[in-house]
Amino acid sequence: MLKKADIGVGLYLLAAVVFFIVPIPSVLLDVMLAFNISIALIIVFNVLFVREVLDMSFFPTLLLFTTIFRISLNVSSTRLILLTGDPGNVVKTFGSFVGGGNMVVGSIVFIVLVLIQFIVINKGSERVSEVTARFTLDAMPGKQMAIDADLNTGAITDAEAKERREKIQRESSFFGAMDGATKYVKGDATAGLVITFINLIGGTIMGVMNQGLGFADAIQQYGLLTIGDGLVSQIPSLLISLATGILVTKGSNEADFSGILVKQLFGIPRVLYIVGSVLVFLGIFTPLNPVLFIALGLVFIIAGKNISKNIGEENIEEEVQQAETEAEEIRKPENVVSLLQVDPIELEFGYGIIPLADVNQGGDLLDRVVMIRRQIALELGTVVPIIRLRDNIQLNPNQYIIKIKGVQVTEGEILFDHYMAMNPGYVEEEITGIPTFEPSFHLPAIWITEAQRERAESLGYTVVDAPSIIATHLTEVIRSHIAELLTRQDVQNLVNNLKESNPVLVDELTPKLLGLGEIQKVLQNLLREGISIRDLLSIFESLADHAQTSRDTDVLTEYVRQSLKRAISSKYFPSNETTSVITLDPKVEQEIMSSVKQTEQGAYLTMDPEKTKAIMDSVRTETEKLESLGKNPIIITSPIVRMYFKKLTEDYFKDLIVVSYNEVESDVELQSVGMVTA
Known part of the structure; x- marks a missing residue:
């Protein structure tokens, strides 16, 4: 079933075709010319205030429709000028009113109008359309990769990714079409210019031969009609060209064009002060009209003060709004979703240990944690997850606990400003101290003071400070749990790193022979017994050799261990x-x-x-x-x-x-x- 809009568009195009063939009365021509000017104005203001370029995605097609309609009206008015010398009120009014009834003035106005359209607007719009289309097409692969990256990281959903891809396709199609559509506007202006000269020459000939007018009278009468006809067609054409230029030069896809334009132009009070002062100076010290320039300068200075005042009020409103937003966030029900996140490794400590983790108080526990991750990466070939450090007032002041995936696995206690001394079995003389146990290996030890440190070392004791105790304990806990900390995402990262240098091997192994989960289990088996997976190339080659005969991860682990016998031998023997x-x-x-x-x-x-x-x-x-x-x-x-x-x-x-x-x-x-x- 046809919609009203479909019927309207069809009649619009059908009228353009009919006007080429069938002569129309001057009254109907007046109506169509007025309608044509209205359409041009509607297009200009739509383009000016539209927030997104793609909201005018049919603009290239619209250019073609308006161009053919305007040319058909030009042909109809030319027919009436040559046959009757009466093209209607609109053409006569434009010819006499704009030119002041003087053919020379009208001709000059018409020529200036044509030059502006050809040299300034059409040429600029054509160039901007060409460059925009080129840059849009060149940027497509990067935009597609950005969408894929956001989709892989979970930043957007499949539906959002699909919508973004479709938008990119629409943008490339739109700007590519605009590059070609600007040729319509340029061709339309050229055709209008040619038709104008035909009207002038043909009308003069018809006036002399058919109406018996003198050459001067004929060229005066038909010249004004020709200028009126040219202006009636060129002004809508100029408006459409202007709309094209505005659309392709908009700096932002989504913006309040007029608001941003005014804000960027008149948004800095100092600029208005300077301009106002310059105008006042010119009005006082030069022969320029003092009333005009001083008045205009004062207007700019007053406007600058008002804008400065408004900016201050906006800043205050923003601060108030920010405070209200923060207060609202506090009043809102707690977002429990964030509480569902479980940190892989946590080190919680009492308030007495805070100085060890506070850089401002000389603590280096954070640096030691960084070194732990580096040490294990070199030793076992896997990346340790981020270790979360936080204080816990529920613990004893000198107590600390270590959690793996939110569950406490061990704890320890230190004495701040004390050192732990351990007897390796051959000390010359025992010293007094507070008995304790070393937390990592549960060896007997004693706490000693700073004053006892040198003597304990001279007697053969192994003396360590509090941060070293915590760091060693944390390192041993991570080593013993590193297998369960290795996730599929970690394995995927390792696979991606290896694929950069050995793509053939990776493509042969996964996903054809083994899935990511099976590779993860083999690597976890190795880490569980302290075998480094740093030589991932040898591990993957061994898996590729034996995965065709068995997919049992325990059996595959044994094959891998045998391929790593050099590393195992050097570790234990x-x-x-x-x-x-x-x-x-x-x-x-x-x-x-x-x-x-x-x-x-x-x-x-x-x-x-x-x-x-x-x-x-x-x-x-x-x-x-x-x-x-x-x-x-x-x-x-x-x-x-x-x-x-x-x-x-x-x-x-x-x-x-x-x-x-x-x-x-x-x-x-x-x-x-x-x-x-x-």
Whole structure:
């Protein structure tokens, strides 16, 4: 069903075609010329006050419609001028009134008007349209990437991203169309100029030949009609050209054009003071009209004072509004959504420890936290999340707690302005102090004062200050929980970094062979046993080699460990030194393997509890032998048993190191000092 708007647009275009063919009476021509001027004014003021350029997205099409309609009216008026010499009231009035009834004056006004349109408005609009279209098209890829980045970070939704993309497409289409549409305006002005000369020559000939007028009378009569016809067509054309220039030169997509224009022009009082003073000076000390210039200068000075006063009032209103907004925020119900955020790592401390974290009081705890993140990144190859430090008045003054994902995992207490002295086992003489335990490894220690520090160090004590105690404790907690702190987003960041230098490897592995979650589990398995994932290239190559045969993350972890045997050997087995280790009885290995049950969710052990207890007792006996010698407890197993034995013992011996033979370099010297039996 046709709408009224559809019928109106159709009649508008149909009338333009009809006017080319069918002669129309002068009365109807007057109506159409008045309507044409009205349309031009409507377009100008719409463009002037529209807030967004795309609100006039059909402007290029509108230019074509108005151009063809205006030319059809020009043809109709030309027909009436040549046939009857009576083109109607509008044309006659423009010819006689604008030119003052003088053909020379009218001709000069018409020529000036044409020159302004051709040289100033049309040329400028055409150039601005061309440059704007070019820059808009060049900026499209960057805008698209910005939208994708905002979408990936969650700053915008899919619907908002779609809307932004569509807006970019509309902008590029609009400015590209405007670049071509300005040619319509230029062509319209040229056609109007040609038609004017035809009217003048043809009208003069018709007046001399058909009406018997003299040459002077004919050129005077038809010259005024021709000028009137030219002005009637050129003034709407000039308005449309002006609208085109305004639309393509608007500095902001969304702006109150007139308000911003006036504010930018008259918004600085000092400028008005200077201009007003200059005008007053010119009125007093030059022959210029003193009444005019002094009066105008005073107007600018008074306007500057009023604007200055208004600016002061606006500043006060803004301050009041800001205060009201802040008060309103306080009165509003608390936004509990922000409370749902859980920090990965938190260090909370009592008010007595605040000086250690306050830079203004000489505290360097914040710097130490930065160094912890750097140290673990170099040591384990993963980025530690931001560590949140905050004071907690509910704690004892010298107490601190460490939380992982919002849950407290450990705590400690220090004495401010004291040092912790630990006996490494060979001190020459014991000193007095306040007994305590070192929080990281729960070793016996004592608190001593600054005055006792030098003597304690000379006697062989290991002396550390309070910030070092907290930093060491925090470092050990992070090390023991770094596996669960490794998120999928962290893994994605590691993958992206590796892809920059090894895109082929990354594309082969993920997502074709392994998903991000499976890679995360392998890396967590490595970190859980203190194996660095810094050599991500070797890890990914090993995964790519073996993921085709197995997607069991535990099995893949074992393959990766074997590919990292150089790093594992250097970590646990010093070069040029024989390392004491514990081996596993082959019978125990056989019993472990016979107890393994494979399921879709992975493998698990179904060993008899009595047998498990016997094995754990043997492990405890053998590891205590190594610990009594001051050495790390290391158990060597066959490759196929290692991961199951580690799972069996991890609940009983947290720091037990379990290594397979395939993870040891061939030049490492080992000495078995015991065997785990059942």
